[in-house]
Every structure is written in structure tokens, then in C-alpha cells.
């Protein structure tokens with residue numbers, strides 16, 4: 001099965017869809033049964049049977065089947081947000097007294113969630129490499145959590161080496177693959193146990209949806225689907241699932257265009273005197289470029305630059321001078337976006353992640369690269385002493 005077919009057709013030729021070119025949205029909160037006995041049987045298996053929207057829904061199921069196939073996993077469970085998927089997944093893997101290793105920088109609220117778990121007796125340690133894992137591992141360590149490329153700096157980890165190390169030490173691994181999408185990277189094939197995505201980014205692709213998913217083997221997904229999914233109640237709505245299905249149809253083509261435009265803009269910025277560093281793993285100067293080429297089939301268009309400044313005001317002024325890029329926190333949609341984390345991320349999280357004040361994150365959208373380059377060039381010229 002190739003990815004384009006999975007995105008466009010998988011699961012869509014079944015008789016219950018009546019040949020509808022867009023799969024219908026099952027907009028019902030519950031399903032009814034002919035007998036009380038049938039309902040009793042269905043309730044025992046709410047992961048597989050349609051009973052109530054908070055457990056399962058046919059439109060959500062279709063999105064899940066496609067996402068599982070794209071990641072080459074057995075099962076997928078969609079959530080109302082990426083954080084819904086992340087918090088439910090981590091909760092399903094740890095108990096009071098357990099310890100989590102966090103490798104590299106991860107999405108800020110993921111770190112905040114791990115801090116929140118401390119009140120239930122779950123601790124965590126941030127490490128920057130496998131040597132750090134060796135020193136920080138404890139007899140109570142259960143989970144190794146990471147992103148590759150990592151958050152904000154886009155550091156690349158050797159995923160097979162990380163999962164090999166974790167297996168040797170009896171740990172479960174969970175990886176956030178939102179940056180690459182399943183089109184450009186398939187971590188389950190490199191030994192990761194559970195893969196997470198915010199579907200709010202490239203998969204949705206149109207900034208009109210918030211959703212998340214976890215993909216992995218049935219032995220890990222099923223317990224999570226029957227407990228954390230049901231009890232936290234962060235269920236994906238069928239309307240959002242329909243948007244995910246639509247987003248998937250164009251995901252391969254959009255990712256090819258994002259890659260091309262992102263690299264063109266990154267290459268321009270790498271040559272600009274007002275830019276100290278461009279953190280884009282697709283550039284040959286990036287320290288993780290060779291590893292990225294070895295384990296990924298392409299690059300998305302979210303990256304960061306470090307402006308030649310130590311001033312928050314100057315970084316803010318750069319953003320304000322942009323005319324085409326819009327200022328906003330999310331990424332992965334049609335529109336190009338910029339954000340200065342020093343102005344929006346909680347200070348303690350910024351410090352933990354080692355994000356410089358002059359770091360600007362760019363999400364290159366699907367507009368013409370020339371337009372975006374011109375916009376950035378003019379804004380960089382205008383920033384105080386950066387000119």
C-alpha cells in the first residue's frame with residue numbers, strides 16, 4: 001500500500017459508504033440496539049463497537065484506519081487535540097513512583113504536563129543525548145519520550161539507536177512525529193513503540209481543526225482506548241475527523257510543496273548577515289543533516305532562525321515589520337506564520353529548553369517562495385542595529 005492510496009482511498013470503498021466521494025459524517029452521539037443483550041455485549045468492547053461518541057464513531061474510525069496505515073502501525077486512536085493524545089498516552093504508560101526520561105527539547109505543554117504528573121508521584125528528567133540517558137536512568141524509569149527533529153531547534157536524533165538503547169533497558173518509547181508527518185518519517189519502523197501527532201498542523205493543513213492521534217500496537221492502544229480515552233473524554237468529533245480525512249487527501253502534495261518552499265526560504269536566511277543560525281535539518285550545514293537524510297524521506301517547512309540580537313524588543317520589531325507572514329502560534333497550514341517564543345513561551349520552559357531571546361520560529365506556508373523571501377528581506381533590513 002503506498003501513502004498516496006492510503007491518504008486518498010483506504011477504507012473508502014466499503015459498502016456502508018455507498019460510493020460517496022466524500023465519506024459521510026456520522027453525526028450522532030449514540031447508537032441504538034435491537035435488544036438489551038446486544039447493548040450489554042457492545043459495552044464490553046467499546047473500543048471495537050459503536051456505542052457512544054466518546055468511545056468510537058465510524059467517521060473517526062476511518063481517519064484512524066488511514067493514520068494507522070500511514071504510520072505502518074496496527075491501531076490508531078484520535079483525540080480532540082494533540083495534547084489530549086500526549087497526556088492520555090503518557091498517563092497510560094506510568095503509575096505513581098515511575099520515572100520518565102525526556103530526550104531533547106519537547107513541546108512546552110508536554111513538559112508542563114510531565115511537571116503536573118509530579119503531584120501523582122511521577123517524576124521525569126530532561127537529558128540531551130544517550131550518554132545523558134545512561135546517567136539519568138533509574139530502576140523506576142518506564143518511558144523514554146522524545147521528538148525528532150526536536151522542538152524549536154530541530155535537533156535530529158538517531159531514532160534506531162535511541163529505541164535500541166530503550167529496548168535494552170526495558171523502556172517503552174513514545175515519539176512526537178508532528179514535524180515530519182507520516183509522509184516524511186515513520187518512527188514505528190525504526191523501533192518506536194508509540195507515535196504521536198498533533199493533527200492540528202500539517203495533517204489538517206488548513207488551520208481549521210484541532211486534533212491529535214496516537215499510533216502503535218494493539219497491545220498498547222487498546223488499554224489506552226478503553227481507559228484514558230474514555231475517562232479523560234478528549235474524544236475527537238466526527239466533524240474534525242472528516243476534516244482530517246480531507247486533509248489527508250492532499251497531504252503528500254502539500255508536503256512536497258512545503259518542503260520546496262521551506263528550503264528556499266531557509267537557504268535565503270542562511271546567507272543573510274542579520275541571521276546568526278538557521279535551524280533547519282534540511283540544510284547541509286545543520287549538524288543533524290546526515291542523520292536526517294538517513295531516516296527521513298523529506299523535510300517539512302517549520303524551522304527557526306536566531307537573529308543577531310539579545311533584545312526581545314528587536315525580535316518583536318522584526319515580526320511587526322513583516323507584511324506577508326502573519327504572527328501566530330501554530331503551524332503547518334496554508335498561511336506562513338512567525339512567532340518569537342521568548343515572547344510567548346513561559347519563561348521557565350524557555351530557560352529549560354535553552355531557547356535564545358532572538359529565536360524566531362517560521363512556518364513556511366504554500367505561498368510563492370519569492371514573495372516570502374522579499375518580505376523577510378525587507379523586515380530584516382529594517383530591524384534597528386540588525387540592518
Ligand SMILES: Cc1ncc(COP(=O)(O)O)c(C=O)c1O
Pocket residue numbers: 081082083084107151176178179197198199200210211212330
Ligand atoms: C510538536 C507539537 N506537538 C504537539 C502539539 C500539541 O498539539 P495540539 O495543539 O493539537 O494540542 C503541538 C502544538 O503546537 C506541537 O507543536
